Amino acid sequence: MSDDISSIIDTLWTVLPRGGGRTIGLHEPEFGATERAYLLDCIDSTFVSSVGKYVDRFEQMLCDFTGAKRAVAVMNGTAALHIALQVAGVKTGDEVLVPDLTFIASANAVSYCGATPHFVDSNASTLGLDPEKVDRWLGETASVVDGVCRNKKTGARIAAVVPMHTFGHPVDLDALIDVAARWKLPIVEDAAESLGSYYKGKHTGRLGVMGVLSFNGNKTITTGGGGAVITDDVKLADRLKHLTTTAKVKHAWDFIHDEVGYNYRMPNLNAALGCAQMEKLPEFLAEKRALAAKYRAVFAGHPVAAFVDEPANSHSNFWLNVLLLRADKADLLPALLERTNAAGIGTRPVWTLMHKLPMYAHCPRMDVSTSEDLAHRLINVPSSAHLGRAHAA
């Protein structure tokens, strides 16, 4: 066991730069002259809050980059997912299909709508929602009556499906689109981890009715805190903008709000940082791809740990590179986490499965044995763009 762990750590060191004495973070942001210039310009303009040119510009840059018709910037990915679900029609009492293997925001956003997450299993190749298994599960559990998908056991409407592109790897979207169409479920893509990831040439988040992005500090680009919803549906975009700006009706001074809205708009200060980061995004993605190639190369044929590569038909941003322990070596994980972090290599396991958290333990779920298996064997390894830079070790 000790030899297995040493072998993994030694292999990691062939990719990672030794020395410096500080821990190599899992994903570190990087800022330069442009970030400084835009932040100072923002301050000089005095427009740091909910109005300002950087928000508009950041949204336009997101559209230009992803190809989406509209982008609505908000304060973080959780807020983006909450508002996207609401605009997709999720209501109190509904259920929403969410992967069991995901970050807590996926389930919480459903809860904020007064709805219940209904957990589904992952696919071992994509790490994300498995369309075939979901289809079979719905066949056992649900029925479509008058165009409405309903859980036959709970009686609740199943209102949407939320695939999450785990660590940047796209789920099998063609298959999911087919399943969702048959079960009359709108797809809201949780692309919080997959800015710069494509499925058959189309940016993730653009294959569902809406897609959600995140610009948290550990993401491929960051705005401090930030998120966005992208969509090709202009009417939905207008709804998103309205709901995220307190549902205020435009007027020079009157305060008319026509529904319960949210104060979710991204501040101009954060958008200024985002604009500078967007300019760097192509470079970051190339570097992250180069880093992934190094991991792929050094772990090829490794006896214990395999590099989890991008799935078929997809181009991943390799947000967080991830290794999969051999099935009979899953018990190495706790010690591997301990020893890598002690050695100054920032690693982490995947999230605790949603159904294992106390507040979601009683939610409906299918057999999630693939997620269970993956959760015991996956480990994220350092993935900052600069680690893939030409001059890096």
Added chain:
Amino acid sequence: MSDDISSIIDTLWTVLPRGGGRTIGLHEPEFGATERAYLLDCIDSTFVSSVGKYVDRFEQMLCDFTGAKRAVAVMNGTAALHIALQVAGVKTGDEVLVPDLTFIASANAVSYCGATPHFVDSNASTLGLDPEKVDRWLGETASVVDGVCRNKKTGARIAAVVPMHTFGHPVDLDALIDVAARWKLPIVEDAAESLGSYYKGKHTGRLGVMGVLSFNGNKTITTGGGGAVITDDVKLADRLKHLTTTAKVKHAWDFIHDEVGYNYRMPNLNAALGCAQMEKLPEFLAEKRALAAKYRAVFAGHPVAAFVDEPANSHSNFWLNVLLLRADKADLLPALLERTNAAGIGTRPVWTLMHKLPMYAHCPRMDVSTSEDLAHRLINVPSSAHLGRAHAA
């Protein structure tokens, strides 16, 4: 009528600097070398997101300034109010007493808890919730059984009362504390507008179980978007911190969340701006007080418009200075708004009363005739700190 409006505008020009050609904003933020330095330092640290020294420092500065034991910084005042209500015990189906004359966030935060706002009237002197009227109204409407206040008509529990310190003027807190104690209602102070306002020497937000602050772009100080909850109750503060950080249990790498939490934490980037602004707060407050003194002086004895001064027992931050039209001159308001804004003097009316908005029209409410009257007669006038500076006109 035209003469009345001209007289008000002429009087405003005796306080405000003429020239420049641009509109004098209602409340403009001001940044200098310290804001620039802290933002650049934050960028250089690479800690721009949910972890970083500026968040801790900003929270400590808020404690030092207000005297509160704890402050929990979040992404805006709306989020702060939502989480404070939740921690105060507001649950789905409850009612919460909220002024009818307030910003939309007061009512929306109640809605986010699944509760219903129950609108109460304002006092003509404080512009905020009127404790005596609320007491009478509860006498007609509510009863306390086994320590629980219940609306006899709707059957709902009345779970809290949320006074809002309108434009910085504190409500009559001693009277409210007495009423709230008799009706077993926790007080959550909406001090979003009253950073630097005191009631009998104690900072607003510290007389209830929790107080909510806002640092939106138009507030006395700004973090771009930002808010905080202050409290002297360490246990409540721990709950606030836990719930605003996705209810994640501390661990170096494991993801355990023990309840439905929120991603509400203030990013370090925004806190960096906040730290710089806090250093300027005493100066801003002195300047705003000087500006208020000018308005008070020039509108003393004005035949049509009266300056609304700070209430008894209180020291206001004069966040937004406000004029009250003579009762028989209320019909001047629309034209006064048009003409002042056309003349380059930023003004606005108070908010549309909550019960007049479609989503809150059917909520329980008492007679709100004072609010109705005030809403037709109040007008905010330019209130930026720099307008009170010694060298200003």
